[in-house]
Amino acid sequence: MDAPKVRITMALAGNPNAGKTTLFNKLTGARQHVGNYPGITVDYKEGHFERGGREILLTDLPGTYSLTAYSVEELVARDYLVNEKPQVVINIVDASNLERNLYLTCQFLELGVPMIIALNMIDVAKDRGIEVNAGQLEALLGVPVVPIIARSGFGTDALIDRAVAVAEDKRIWQPLDISYGEDLDGTVMTLMAEIHRQSFLTDTYPSRFTAIKYLEHDDQIMARGRVVDQAVAARVEAQADLVSDHLRKTMGVFPEAIIADHRYGFIKSIIRQGVQTRTFDTDRLYASDKIDKVVTDRLLGPLIMLAVLFGLYQFTFSWSELPVHWLDSLFGWLSGLIDGALPEGLFKSMIISGAVHGVGGVLGFVPLIMFMFFGIAILEDSGYLARVAFMMDRIFRIFGLHGSSVMPFIISGGIAGGCAVPGVLATRTLRSPKERLATLLTVPFMNCGAKLPVLALLIGAFFSEDKARYMFLFTVVSWLVALLSAKLFRSTVLKGDPTPFVMELPPYRLPTLPGLLIHTWERTWQYIKKAGTVILGISILLWAMMTFPRLSPDQVAVFDQQRLNLETQHHANTETASQERKSIDDAQAEEALRNSMAGTLGTAMEPVSRYAGFDWRTNIALIGGFAAKEVIVSTLGTAYSMGKVESRESAPLATRLQQDPHWNRWVAIAALIFIMFYSPCLVTVICIAREASWKWAVFSMLYNTVFAFILATACYQMPRLLSLI
Amino acid sequence: MAEISLRRMKVRQSGIITSVKVGGMLGQRIREMGLVPGTEVTVQGRAPLYDPVALRVMGGTLTLRNNEADHIMVEIAEETDTSPEA
Numbered sequence: 001m002d003a004p005k006v007r008i009t010m011a012l013a014g015n016p017n018a019g020k021t022t023l024f025n026k027l028t029g030a031r032q033h034v035g036n037y038p039g040i041t042v043d044y045k046e047g048h049f050e051r052g053g054r055e056i057l058l059t060d061l062p063g064t065y066s067l068t069a070y071s072v073e074e075l076v077a078r079d080y081l082v083n084e085k086p087q088v089v090i091n092i093v094d095a096s097n098l099e100r101n102l103y104l105t106c107q108f109l110e111l112g113v114p115m116i117i118a119l120n121m122i123d124v125a126k127d128r129g130i131e132v133n134a135g136q137l138e139a140l141l142g143v144p145v146v147p148i149i150a151r152s153g154f155g156t157d158a159l160i161d162r163a164v165a166v167a168e169d170k171r172i173w174q175p176l177d178i179s180y181g182e183d184l185d186g187t188v189m190t191l192m193a194e195i196h197r198q199s200f201l202t203d204t205y206p207s208r209f210t211a212i213k214y215l216e217h218d219d220q221i222m223a224r225g226r227v228v229d230q231a232v233a234a235r236v237e238a239q240a241d242l243v244s245d246h247l248r249k250t251m252g253v254f255p256e257a258i259i260a261d262h263r264y265g266f267i268k269s270i271i272r273q274g275v276q277t278r279t280f281d282t283d284r285l286y287a288s289d290k291i292d293k294v295v296t297d298r299l300l301g302p303l304i305m306l307a308v309l310f311g312l313y314q315f316t317f318s319w320s321e322l323p324v325h326w327l328d329s330l331f332g333w334l335s336g337l338i339d340g341a342l343p344e345g346l347f348k349s350m351i352i353s354g355a356v357h358g359v360g361g362v363l364g365f366v367p368l369i370m371f372m373f374f375g376i377a378i379l380e381d382s383g384y385l386a387r388v389a390f391m392m393d394r395i396f397r398i399f400g401l402h403g404s405s406v407m408p409f410i411i412s413g414g415i416a417g418g419c420a421v422p423g424v425l426a427t428r429t430l431r432s433p434k435e436r437l438a439t440l441l442t443v444p445f446m447n448c449g450a451k452l453p454v455l456a457l458l459i460g461a462f463f464s465e466d467k468a469r470y471m472f473l474f475t476v477v478s479w480l481v482a483l484l485s486a487k488l489f490r491s492t493v494l495k496g497d498p499t500p501f502v503m504e505l506p507p508y509r510l511p512t513l514p515g516l517l518i519h520t521w522e523r524t525w526q527y528i529k530k531a532g533t534v535i536l537g538i539s540i541l542l543w544a545m546m547t548f549p550r551l552s553p554d555q556v557a558v559f560d561q562q563r564l565n566l567e568t569q570h571h572a573n574t575e576t577a578s579q580e581r582k583s584i585d586d587a588q589a590e591e592a593l594r595n596s597m598a599g600t601l602g603t604a605m606e607p608v609s610r611y612a613g614f615d616w617r618t619n620i621a622l623i624g625g626f627a628a629k630e631v632i633v634s635t636l637g638t639a640y641s642m643g644k645v646e647s648r649e650s651a652p653l654a655t656r657l658q659q660d661p662h663w664n665r666w667v668a669i670a671a672l673i674f675i676m677f678y679s680p681c682l683v684t685v686i687c688i689a690r691e692a693s694w695k696w697a698v699f700s701m702l703y704n705t706v707f708a709f710i711l712a713t714a715c716y717q718m719p720r721l722l723s724l725i
Numbered sequence: 726m727a728e729i730s731l732r733r734m735k736v737r738q739s740g741i742i743t744s745v746k747v748g749g750m751l752g753q754r755i756r757e758m759g760l761v762p763g764t765e766v767t768v769q770g771r772a773p774l775y776d777p778v779a780l781r782v783m784g785g786t787l788t789l790r791n792n793e794a795d796h797i798m799v800e801i802a803e804e805t806d807t808s809p810e811a
Contacts, residue, residue: 096784103759257752260761261762296772299773391773393772393777501793502787
């Protein structure tokens with residue numbers, strides 16, 4: 001390598017929808033990676049590129065409208081700026097929506113961070129008849145302003161050159177003083193004096209910033225203050241409270257309202273000084289408004305939405321079928337290869353049944369997830385997703401959810417046959433923490449594609465006269481249970497006011513292909529990395545549970561003896577012999593399964609599970625179903641001595657169940673209800689753990705299982721109680 | 726001129742915000758999106774179930790639930806029910 005390069009750290013900040021991601025992608029290309037801030041789920045991206053012999057490290061901060069303590073995104077952005085102290089902050093500002101965007105700029109100026117403004121979308125602004133004088137804005141704000149068009153790359157070279165100049169300039173950045181009117185300015189001065197005298201939090205924040213945050217009643221800074229110096233914190237808090245009470249009593253306003261009003265006053269005064277000129281009437285309908293007229297129309301809107309959601313669903317689940325099939329074949333081929341290469345025995349069984357199937361299980365979802373994220377990226381980048389939230393909010397709010405919850409529900413199986421794994425990951429589009437958690441915890445109740453074979457098996461066996469109606473009925477039940485559970489969570493463990501729906505409907509935009517691809521790939525890769533690491537260990541563990549302890553030599557000898565008898569009796573008739581040999585093999589497999597740890601566990605659970613009508617065979621299948629719901633049918637097959645049962649050809653098993661005296665319609669309903677609602681499968685649980693926390697993942701395993709068991713027991717016992725009376 | 730709550734505004738009606746009477750998170754969210762006294766708002770439309778409402782504010786479009794719009798008072802011109810189409 002060459003001589004060590006000078007490194008410059010830059011942070012990219014700005015409003016959501018201001019073109020931040022587009023600029024980031026343009027500057028860093030593929031040289032970026034996604035990380036998570038420890039403990040929270042806000043993504044941040046880092047990328048690097050070279051410029052004039054300097055290596056530039058660029059961090060993409062979450063998009064925010066403000067720097068309050070009310071959302072994780074804002075805390076992350078704020079903390080990054082004060083703790084990491086990037087050499088320059090590139091504040092991207094939407095020229096077509098200048099006034100609102102400058103509100104955040106204003107707060108960066110008050111924080112006193114070295115900054116440069118990227119005045120983006122000057123082309124869009126021009127189309128709307130808005131002309132922004134960058135030079136005038138620069139002169140009035142005292143920070144460099146560079147007009148750019150992030151989509152085309154226009155102006156980005158100049159932007160970086162000037163950002164480098166700011167980083168290398170030794171100028172001391174003074175926080176901007178905005179007057180908050182006579183009611184507050186005096187108090188701000190008094191608080192500043194106290195803060196300055198005691199050096200209270202001054203190593204992190206400018207004293208004026210701290211004073212303002214105390215007046216805004218900022219929880220994070222107040223908590224930090226108490227840790228640093230209890231006495232000073234108490235004095236500053238008391239003074240701030242005094243003013244706050246006074247203002248509320250005399251004028252009926254909150255200090256934060258006065259502060260916000262004055263910030264906007266400051267912005268308006270700047271804009272009026274020749275920064276912005278309108279060349280034609282702004283009342284004309286923008287293209288976006290025209291689209292919205294149709295797309296959010298009272299009648300057409302919901303119809304279009306249904307069509308779009310159905311399209312996304314088709315796209316995700318039908319188009320991904322082929323690549324899913326390829327992966328299936330690949331893993332089948334791999335299993336075959338290992339089958340041929342390794343000697344018969346435990347090690348081979350572990351590699352094939354534990355490792356290959358476990359990893360195959362995770363990777364099998366990859367095409368599905370890629371297609372889903374690609375589809376969502378189109379809806380998100382185009383601006384349509386915000387309209388879906390807008391239209392659905394009224395309904396989802398009833399259940400304590402948010403308009404944006406609709407997408408995860410649909411993907412998880414709102415239309416039967418989805419998958420909770422991409423569903424859980426899709427909750428990322430929700431920006432309100434409690435609504436997001438409630439969505440995340442309830443989407444596994446939907447009927448995913450893996451539950452469908454079980455539904456088909458049991459409905460086919462016991463309700464064959466009207467399959468479609470029962471299938472539809474169970475889909476409706478899953479919606480009801482999911483939404484009512486969300487309501488229950490939001491009134492108990494996730495209690496709290498609804499997150500405000502003050503949301504932007506961004507103008508419609510044509511998504512760019514590189515943007516979509518980067519979006520899709522980074523999210524898919526995160527899934528592979530996160531789910532892949534844990535699942536291998538657990539699937540081997542489940543394999544071991546269903547394999548050990550093995551049958552004793554005596555037990556094996558019994559089956560061997562039967563086979564020997566068979567040989568001597570039917571050496572001529574090979575047809576009958578092979579059939580009987582298979583039934584002996586199947587009986588041995590059943591015996592081995594019953595003898596295994598899972599079998600012992602299944603039998604041990606019988607005293608409890610029989611309240612819901614489940615015997616040890618069902619229990620084992622349910623334990624297996626935790627690894628993946630697909631396993632339920634095949635495990636039931638083994639437990640009923642049917643040998644290997646393919647999910648798609650389960651008719652013989654259905655007949656077997658019909659004939660079994662233990663099974664009837666009520667047992668079938670109880671089993672269906674339990675399977676629909678008990679613990680999410682392993683991959684989903686891991687995704688919940690990554691997206692929320694292990695605490696919530698464990699909660700969803702326990703809660704769902706207990707809840708499903710109560711429902712199943714009710715279904716099983718109700719007719720008994722009624723017929724007894 | 727008359728002062729009404731933003732919830733009661735009709736589609737395509739415009740007005741100037743006179744006050745925002747709410748604090749805390751909701752108050753901050755409302756204000757940081759530019760809904761401060763002196764700002765002109767126009768009702769762009771309503772969701773199919775009449776709630777939330779879409780507003781044109783400073784060249785952007787915002788959404789707001791009806792119960793959130795209750796906190797915002799708006800000054801409108803008295804005679805507003807003229808022609809439905811502009």
